[in-house]
Amino acid sequence: MSRGASRRGAWLAWTVQALLVLAVVAGAFWVVHHALDVLRARGVRSGFDFLTEPAGFSISEGWLDFDASQPFWRAFLAGLINTVRAAVPAAIFSVVLGTLIGIGRLAPHVLLRGICTAYVELLRNVPLLVQLLMLAFAMANLLPDPTEPVRLLPGVWLSKGGLSVPWPMAGEGGWWPTHFEWPERGDFGVSGGAALSPEYVTIVAGLSFYSAAFVAEIVRAGILSVSQGQVLAGQALGLSSVQQLRIVILPQALRVIVPSLTNQLLSLVKNSSLAVAVGYPELVSVANTTIGSNGRAFECIAIIMAVYLLLSLAISFGMNRYNARVALRGWR
Numbered sequence: 281m282s283r284g285a286s287r288r289g290a291w292l293a294w295t296v297q298a299l300l301v302l303a304v305v306a307g308a309f310w311v312v313h314h315a316l317d318v319l320r321a322r323g324v325r326s327g328f329d330f331l332t333e334p335a336g337f338s339i340s341e342g343w344l345d346f347d348a349s350q351p352f353w354r355a356f357l358a359g360l361i362n363t364v365r366a367a368v369p370a371a372i373f374s375v376v377l378g379t380l381i382g383i384g385r386l387a388p389h390v391l392l393r394g395i396c397t398a399y400v401e402l403l404r405n406v407p408l409l410v411q412l413l414m415l416a417f418a419m420a421n422l423l424p425d426p427t428e429p430v431r432l433l434p435g436v437w438l439s440k441g442g443l444s445v446p447w448p449m450a451g452e453g454g455w456w457p458t459h460f461e462w463p464e465r466g467d468f469g470v471s472g473g474a475a476l477s478p479e480y481v482t483i484v485a486g487l488s489f490y491s492a493a494f495v496a497e498i499v500r501a502g503i504l505s506v507s508q509g510q511v512l513a514g515q516a517l518g519l520s521s522v523q524q525l526r527i528v529i530l531p532q533a534l535r536v537i538v539p540s541l542t543n544q545l546l547s548l549v550k551n552s553s554l555a556v557a558v559g560y561p562e563l564v565s566v567a568n569t570t571i572g573s574n575g576r577a578f579e580c581i582a583i584i585m586a587v588y589l590l591l592s593l594a595i596s597f598g599m600n601r602y603n604a605r606v607a608l609r610g611w612r
Contacts, residue, residue: 312582330574331356337569339561341477352570359566360587366480366562367552370487371545377488378495383525385500396496404493409554412486416558419478426469435462437470443481447474479560483552491548498540502533534606542599546592553588563587 316326331353339346343365344358384396403411419440424430426441437444444463463473506529514524556565567580 374491382499
């Protein structure tokens with residue numbers, strides 16, 4: 281096939297996809313518009329005009345400051361930022377932990393292999409909501425008081441009041457001379473650094489531990505998909521077990537791991553909506569509070585659907601681009 285024909289085929293494919301997206305957007309717009317007309321005809325106050333009205337409630341934590349005098353749209357934005365704030369570190373932790381556990385499931389050491397297998401079988405078969413409630417109970421009842429925190433690592437303290445960790449602080453000249461502020465234990469608790477609330481710690485830890493069990497199986501399947509001949513070739517070159525895994529096995533296993541990992545990351549982001557059960561003010565929590573204050577249930581649900589759709593599309597786009605880079609030419 282000539283280069284010109286290939287380019288025409290690519291442009292045709294992009295055109296068809298763009299038209300399909302426009303058709304879906306137009307269909308969604310018509311459905312929302314029609315639903316709002318039906319609600320108005322029945323005397324129900326409807327529409328998205330409430331987004332510019334004062335919210336009348338505050339949000340307990342987050343990177344975006346919000347108070348009751350600010351409009352609803354800013355409340356939803358704060359909820360979205362809190363969702364991302366929980367989902368991103370949970371995704372990173374789950375991938376790292378899941379990779380280690382997946383490798384551990386294939387280790388020759390019987391005890392290590394058994395521990396990793398027990399972790400996977402236990403956590404992936406217990407509903408995430410149950411795990412979140414158990415973690416919330418542990419945070420509230422089993423940890424020491426804030427005046428007697430547990431030191432997990434240098435500068436990392438854990439108590440009923442949450443988790444305190446080192447945090448970068450801007451110097452006198454701005455962010456360029458940045459330094460880390462380390463939490464220090466005092467007579468009345470821990471001061472300095474970043475204080476992460478118990479609710480935030482619960483949702484991040486719950487999502488990380490739960491998703492890691494699925495990531496472990498994805499990694500294990502990817503490693504097993506690499507032919508034994510590749511392993512023998514690495515041994516013939518005199519590579520150690522760690523070098524074989526890093527240089528030979530994992531790069532080839534990525535073509536199997538990445539597509540399944542994409543689905544798992546999508547599930548993780550959507551599972552973050554369960555944070556409402558432990559009191560973390562993410563997007564769904566803000567929507568529930570908004571529905572209780574003005575009764576705009578349809579509009580709030582539509583906003584939630586649109587936001588999660590955009591997040592899922594963004595994740596899929598990024599992971600598909602990465603998958604195209606790691607895939608072998610014969611698999612494209």
